[in-house]
Amino acid sequence: MTYEFSDRIQRVEPSATLAISNLAAEKEAEGADIVDLSVGEPDFPTPENIVEAGKDALDAGHTGYTSSNGIPPLKEAIAEKLRGNGIDAAADEVIVTPGGKQALYETVQTVVDDGDEVVLLDPAWVSYEAMVKLAGGDLTRVDLAPHDFQLEPALDELGEAVSDDTELLVVNSPSNPTGAVFSDDALEGVRDLAVEHDIAVISDEIYERITYGEDPTSLASLDGMADRTITINGFSKAFSMTGWRLGYLHATEEFIGEAGKLHSHSVSCATNFVQHAGVEALENTDAAVTEMRDAFAERRDLLVDLLADHGVDVAVPDGAFYMMLPVDDDDQAWCEEAIEQAHVACVPGSAFNADGYARISYAASEERLREAIERLVDADLL
Ligand code: PMP
Numbered sequence: 001m002t003y004e005f006s007d008r009i010q011r012v013e014p015s016a017t018l019a020i021s022n023l024a025a026e027k028e029a030e031g032a033d034i035v036d037l038s039v040g041e042p043d044f045p046t047p048e049n050i051v052e053a054g055k056d057a058l059d060a061g062h063t064g065y066t067s068s069n070g071i072p073p074l075k076e077a078i079a080e081k082l083r084g085n086g087i088d089a090a091a092d093e094v095i096v097t098p099g100g101k102q103a104l105y106e107t108v109q110t111v112v113d114d115g116d117e118v119v120l121l122d123p124a125w126v127s128y129e130a131m132v133k134l135a136g137g138d139l140t141r142v143d144l145a146p147h148d149f150q151l152e153p154a155l156d157e158l159g160e161a162v163s164d165d166t167e168l169l170v171v172n173s174p175s176n177p178t179g180a181v182f183s184d185d186a187l188e189g190v191r192d193l194a195v196e197h198d199i200a201v202i203s204d205e206i207y208e209r210i211t212y213g214e215d216p217t218s219l220a221s222l223d224g225m226a227d228r229t230i231t232i233n234g235f236s237k238a239f240s241m242t243g244w245r246l247g248y249l250h251a252t253e254e255f256i257g258e259a260g261k262l263h264s265h266s267v268s269c270a271t272n273f274v275q276h277a278g279v280e281a282l283e284n285t286d287a288a289v290t291e292m293r294d295a296f297a298e299r300r301d302l303l304v305d306l307l308a309d310h311g312v313d314v315a316v317p318d319g320a321f322y323m324m325l326p327v328d329d330d331d332q333a334w335c336e337e338a339i340e341q342a343h344v345a346c347v348p349g350s351a352f353n354a355d356g357y358a359r360i361s362y363a364a365s366e367e368r369l370r371e372a373i374e375r376l377v378d379a380d381l382l
């Protein structure tokens, strides 16, 4: 038959980050040696204690549905973790989701109607735009690229972009794709605008454990933000658990009641035994998290130095494991050449509304990072 696909689904493209990593995987399957710096995925195994907790949970028979919003010990562990961030959180204000992506999706669906205005800070992670379009929202974008990807110098522009008609603002610090960590002054500026115009704010804090300077501030901990912030987090990045699919959202109980409807009608619940492993991750994995963070910090320094050796200056990231490399205006063509000629996979900046850049994920070994730069230089791409 010829399907009449929904307008909704035709508004969006497949995830560009996943598309490039699929292409890299295809080329590898054909025998090419690709240095894959595309997808944002830690290259460490999940820490052993978490794996053991998952196995123990399977052996103990935790294989059925759980209550929709999550098992009580995990919701309590998450609330306690958030209290450590200065957020006055309770277990009933949490929904445990299969990945932070689902938490974001549920949040956007819960607040955005057709024609509602949503403000993004560019460069912005690919899926925010898609999620807003799926919900029928209209995007207003504020470009942080001219400000070395920092928010503080762009607060005036943000102030001009938002109005009483703005429904939702998305803040992601540390940022994917730039690695920028927004200052407290920047976050207070966001707070002032959100309160003035009565705007809901998503604070996507999925990279909060991967920072190289001061610990980042949680937006919901600021005065005036508790009842208008939806805090998103997940286990993929901090605990190297991408394939386990575990994340969460925290918001007011009223919000949880509404978002919980979508959660119960779509995913039912996050995977039972994975939730048990999540408790272990939150409670007993600090040393492994720090070790991975330190490894990312060394790789960041190495990459910045290698690029500097070839005369390339980058905005040095303070968090996550991404870096924006300035490339040709046609970043799509540059990335195609990088994968075809140099066998190095990066994501075109245009996927994040940052034309003229390529995103490098440095969640790869130092040896592979050196190899990538050498190959890009040999192919005259640097
Ligand atoms: N937010 C950001 C900014 C991300 O980069 C990702 C990466 N996948 C996610 C949310 C969602 O991650 P996950 O679904 O694996 O928890």
Ligand code: GLU
Binding pocket: 015, 017, 018, 038, 039, 040, 041, 101, 125, 126, 127, 176
């Ligand atoms: N967030 C990661 C990235 O940006 C994983 C892929 C995705 O979910 O987009 O590469």
